[in-house]
Each structure stands twice: as structure tokens, then as C-alpha cells.
Amino acid sequence: MRKTWLSILAVALVTIAVSSYFLLQRQAISPNRPQEPKGPFPYKIEDVSFRNSTANITLSGTLTVPSSVNRKKPAVILISGSGPQNRDGEWFGHKPFLVIADHLTRQGIAVLRFDDRGFGKSTGDFHLGTSLDFSTDVESAVQFLKARQELDSCKIGLIGHSDGAMVASMVAARSSDVSFMVMLAGPGISGSELMVKRQVAWERMAGKSESEIQRSKEYIETLISIIVTAENENDLHSRLTKFGNENKEQIPADQIPPNMTKDEFISRQVAMLTSPWFKYFFTYDPRPTLEKVKCPVLVLNGDKDVQAIAADNLPAIKSALITGGNEDFSIKELQGLNHMFQECTTGMIVEYPKIEQTFSPLALNEISHWIIQKVNDDIRTKD
Numbered sequence: 001m002r003k004t005w006l007s008i009l010a011v012a013l014v015t016i017a018v019s020s021y022f023l024l025q026r027q028a029i030s031p032n033r034p035q036e037p038k039g040p041f042p043y044k045i046e047d048v049s050f051r052n053s054t055a056n057i058t059l060s061g062t063l064t065v066p067s068s069v070n071r072k073k074p075a076v077i078l079i080s081g082s083g084p085q086n087r088d089g090e091w092f093g094h095k096p097f098l099v100i101a102d103h104l105t106r107q108g109i110a111v112l113r114f115d116d117r118g119f120g121k122s123t124g125d126f127h128l129g130t131s132l133d134f135s136t137d138v139e140s141a142v143q144f145l146k147a148r149q150e151l152d153s154c155k156i157g158l159i160g161h162s163d164g165a166m167v168a169s170m171v172a173a174r175s176s177d178v179s180f181m182v183m184l185a186g187p188g189i190s191g192s193e194l195m196v197k198r199q200v201a202w203e204r205m206a207g208k209s210e211s212e213i214q215r216s217k218e219y220i221e222t223l224i225s226i227i228v229t230a231e232n233e234n235d236l237h238s239r240l241t242k243f244g245n246e247n248k249e250q251i252p253a254d255q256i257p258p259n260m261t262k263d264e265f266i267s268r269q270v271a272m273l274t275s276p277w278f279k280y281f282f283t284y285d286p287r288p289t290l291e292k293v294k295c296p297v298l299v300l301n302g303d304k305d306v307q308a309i310a311a312d313n314l315p316a317i318k319s320a321l322i323t324g325g326n327e328d329f330s331i332k333e334l335q336g337l338n339h340m341f342q343e344c345t346t347g348m349i350v351e352y353p354k355i356e357q358t359f360s361p362l363a364l365n366e367i368s369h370w371i372i373q374k375v376n377d378d379i380r381t382k383d
Helices: 005-016 018-028 096-106 131-146 163-174 191-205 210-229 233-246 262-273 276-283 310-323 349-354 361-376
Strands: 043-052 057-066 073-079 110-114 151-161 180-184 297-302 329-334
Touching: 043 131, 057 096, 057 131, 073 096, 073 131, 073 163, 073 361, 096 110, 096 361, 110 131, 131 151, 131 163, 131 276, 151 163, 151 361, 163 180, 180 361, 191 210, 191 276, 191 310, 210 233, 210 276, 233 262, 297 310, 297 361, 310 329, 329 361
Parallel strands: 073 110, 073 151, 151 180, 180 297, 297 329
Antiparallel strands: 043 057, 057 110
């Protein structure tokens, strides 16, 4: 049976909004998550909120601060990837941002993590925003931390995962208040390039023939073209709906959730694809922004990452940083880790919830050791 763009899309979209997929499935299992930290904690934990006056919204989160009182502390802001996520970056019982925050705070680094806009206790509408909009949320978080008396305003950094790494680079490129940046599985190429390369890699790993791979590649490219060239939201909705209905009978039954008709399935996919985020994602090229980042940068990627493939993205990030004249960066490909920085076998998404580990201790140590070195060097971004 010939694959349709919808059947390909049903798989591909999981790699963009993986958190949403996991949220739908969360009730199906009772996972064991041994890395989740348990109290009592040797640091201060505070529920906080701050305003993004540009978007007229309030973001809510958790600030963890080392208990020592002898000096002002460095701080980092955790930035989530695609799809609405709570402050813990939670999916399938995993809470990676909680694990990262606990690890870093025990190492003497304050951590702010917050619910995405329109999610958890944060106000606003996530689905009307793009990555550029989300970057203003992070800028507001930076200003919030600068006003905290117990924190060192000259040592505030960003840690972004996946699409969040792209958001981090936007903020770091614009703001001299960002002292350092950590990119976790972040893109170095445009969203359209990323999606096509990802789909080809997936099909090749699945043992598909080169003719099948080429056909899937053409469908993905067609889909992207529709999204990118649409004149407006109504035009996009009409063209996607027409395309879906023309191929409706070829959608595999196992791609459709239980108790959902094909028409409902098409409608939901079209509604998701007409959100502002997708057009921005497919057209945005992170390289010019990375060229403007002058603060120290740590870039980490798992060699088994099938969502932001290291071989495609790390060289592009390195090239952009060099082109921009940044001389203080470290890029590492960590062996055996997937997109979520779990130790894994294949790296495929179906493995994620089955793995008990939430975030590799190796990756945690890479992050904390690098940050400690930078803040001890008394770094400060300069114009």
C-alpha cells in the first residue's frame, strides 16, 4: 500500500511534539523512575512567578537555591523543547528538569524551571506562540533572576533542550545578560532540513528500500512546501484538508487512535499543522542566530539521537559559532544516549518510556562540570 503524507506525518509529528504523545499515553503505565529525587533536600525550594509584559502573561515555576550564604550563586534557566510541558519537563513519569535541577543545585548552582505558557500554572496560550514568542518568556525569566539578591546577576546561564536549545540561542544572541549557554540536542539546521533528514534516517533504520525512502522524502517535502507557501491560515487549512481527504482511504488503521474516525484524525492533524509554531519551525534557520552568540557555549548530543541527529546538527552548530567568532565553546557527542539523554539500545522513540533512567549521569556531570568551570572563571558576556 502506498504511504500517504498523513501516515508518514503520524510518525514524524511524534518526533516534533514527543511530549504531547507521551502525555496521551501516560495513564497506561505505572513506571519506575529511580532517579526522581526525594526529600528532604539540602537546598531552598521556592514556588515563584514572573511577568512577561511583552506577551502580557505570567509564568509560574520553581526556583531551587543552594543553602550556603557565603556568596551570591550562579543560576541557570531550563528551557523545554517542543510541545507544552510543565516545569519538570514531564513525560511518561520521567521528570528530566527535576533531575537536572536537583543535580545542579547540589553542585552550588541555582535553577529556575517554569511551566510553559498556557500550561500548568502559567497563563497565556501555548498554541498561538512560536519559538520566537517563547524566547520572550525566557528573557523575562532572566530579568526575574537578575532581581534576586541571593543570585549573581553576572552569572546567569541558559540550558535548552531540543527546540529549547534554539530558543536559548535566540536569547543569548540578543542579551548581554546571558553569561553562558548549554544546548542539549539542539538543531543546527532549519526545521525543514531537520525533518527530511530525520525521516530518511528513520526509514533507513527500519530497513526500507531506497525507493520507499525516496517516496517518503518526497511526501515530507510536499507537506513542508504546503505549510511554508500557504498565503494565510485559511489557505493552509484548506490545502491540508484537501490533501488529507484525497488520501483518506490509504491511512493505515494502526495510525488512528481508538474511537477516532479518519475524518477526525485528519481534522486533528490539520489543526496541529496550522498552528503558528509549525510554519516558524520549518522556515527558521538557527545558523545566523548562532553566529551572533558570543557567550561560552556547551553543545551536547547523544550519538543515538534520532530526532536531532548528531552528524547533521553538531557540524552546523560548530561552523556557525566559528563563523561568528565565538572562541569559547565545547561540542561533545555522548556515546549511547538518545534524544532524551537516556542510555539506550536503538535510540528510537518507542524505547523512551521503557527505560527507567531519566537522564544520563554522564550528561549531568558534563553539564555541571562545564558550568562550574565557567562560573569559577568569573565569566561575563561583553558586547
